[in-house]
Amino acid sequence: MTAATRPSGALVIGASSGIGRATALRLAELGVPVVLASRSASALEVVADECRLHGVTASVVVLDVRDREAVDAAVSAAADDFGRDLAVVHAAAVVAYGLFEEVPADLMTSVLDTNVLGTVSVTRSALSAFRRTGGGHLVVIGSLLGEIAVPYMSAYVLSKWAVHGLVRSVQIETRDREGVEVSLVAPGGIDTPVYRRAASVLGRHGKPPPPVATAEDVADAVVRVLARPRRLRHVVVTNPVVVAGFRMAPGVYDRLVTPLMRTFGLAEWTGLPANPGNVLEPRHGPPGTDAPDPAPEEPTMTDDTTRHLPRVSRSVAAPAQAVWDVLADGWQYATWVVGASRVRAVEEGWPAPGTRLHHSVGVWPALLSDSTSSQEAREPAHLVLTARGWPLGEARVEIEVVPDGPQSCTVSIAEDASSGPGLLVPLPVRQAMILPRNREALRRLGLIAEGRHRQELTGP
Incomplete structure (x- = not known):
């Protein structure tokens, strides 16, 4: 990122952990002032202190993306501060694990409210602010699951398909607006705490399926699209291959995806009680860090001679x-x-x-x-x-x-x-x-x- 392509400032929504935190720190390293937003004040303050170590200003806004007025106020204030070169990075999302019919209705609704309606609010507020200031760049963090489907994550898959559809429509509608850019970054399996903080009715946590990238890899992708705008950037190199298999060989895909998901996308069964995770309210390890929450002790095997056999x-x-x-x-x-x-x-x-x-x-x-x-x-x-x-x-x-x-x-x-x-x-x-x-x-x-x-x- 050169001085000519560097944003005048960035509002990072979902900045308290994971991809949002990594993106805020990466932008701060590049000298970009940041405004950090999420539901957790204590976590945000720690991230803000980390950003200030790079010599940039970092302020904190506590909000829930389901609160449209709070989102609009935060985006509008950032636009007033940073003008037409503002970057808005939207990384807030929540996950629920379980079969569709067994995920409680309130959890399903909350996932959609956060991931879909939250993205609607951020996008609407960003475009309104860009129109007022004369420009800006919105980067939405999507997912590989916005282009394929997997079992046990129906709420998240539904939300990310909606997010991808919304962003593509907005990209088409804004293509002739001078100074306005809208980009979508689609990670695959990323090593962040979102899996352990997710809601689950499966008796176990999720885990990132291989190949696993880091939150910093996604942050680098965000920086690249800010410097050189594009419609969609995948983070994990195998994403296009998986998407091709989903679209071109659906019968084979459907046969393989469930056992693969159980093996590589779910942690060992621990008897984890059904819980809402961070869907309804924030849930963090040490404030501002990506340390996972303590995991229940997993059952041990006295003899694992069959563990590595085909099942x-x-x-x-x-x-x-x-x-x-x-x-x-x-x-x-x-x-x-x-x-x-x-x-x-x-x-x-x-x-x-x-x-x-x-x-x-x-x-x-x-x-x-x-x-x-x-x-x-x-x-x-x-x-x-x-x-x-x-x-x-x-x-x-x-x-x-x-x-x-x-x-x-x-x-x-x-x-x-x-x-x-x-x-x-x-x-x-x-x-x-x-x-x-x-x-x-x-x-x-x-x-x-x-x-x-x-x-x-x-x-x-």
């Missing part, structure tokens, strides 16, 4: 407890485990660690009679079994049940041979036989759980 998973339209109840009913074992033909006995307390169920596998009359024992059991989320079928050997089976909300969950299975002749078969060949069988087992398990749950809801 098959299935979404089940029933609570996690409904799935667990099927797993805990040993007499149902043969109805969902592919290859099990009958159950002969179930020890009392199944599936407590150390208990067994006795079963037969195969097709009559070629049956093998053996047992399955429970190694670990944490209701309703985690079950580890040792399935015996000698002379073929033994297998370790890990089943995870992760709530996606009050009325749904995701069940996954990882399995591999643990002793016996089965270990002589190469791992890729073993898994080629195991994965299809477990995919069918999950289908059966899910149907039983869903059927039982429907019966409980409707009665006999």
